[in-house]
Amino acid sequence: MRPGKEELHGIKPAPQTPRPSKPHSSKPICEHKYVHYDCNKKQKYLVTTGMTEWTRIDYFFCEKCLDEKEKRKQETSRDKPEWY
Numbered sequence: 001m002r003p004g005k006e007e008l009h010g011i012k013p014a015p016q017t018p019r020p021s022k023p024h025s026s027k028p029i030c031e032h033k034y035v036h037y038d039c040n041k042k043q044k045y046l047v048t049t050g051m052t053e054w055t056r057i058d059y060f061f062c063e064k065c066l067d068e069k070e071k072r073k074q075e076t077s078r079d080k081p082e083w084y
């Protein structure tokens with residue numbers, strides 16, 4: 001049996017969050033806010049070519065859903081790339 005009156009003073013049902021209509025939404029929407037938390041740098045001197053292989057991996061995590069991702073950059077050049 002439910003009370004006939006929907007008016008409950010002071011008590012609200014679960015708040016309804018307005019749903020923004022986004023074109024592609026397969027997953028629960030998180031507007032990721034990635035925070036940089038680690039960085040890994042490697043350099044390897046290639047004797048055969050006299051070049052250096054520069055690798056840099058940046059690690060990020062989303063501070064909202066804690067999703068992790070890494071961004072890897074690699075370049076083989078004589079001089080240090082500016083992103084290194």
Ligand SMILES: [Zn+2]
Pocket residue numbers: 030031032033062063064065066067
């Ligand atoms: Zn997220």
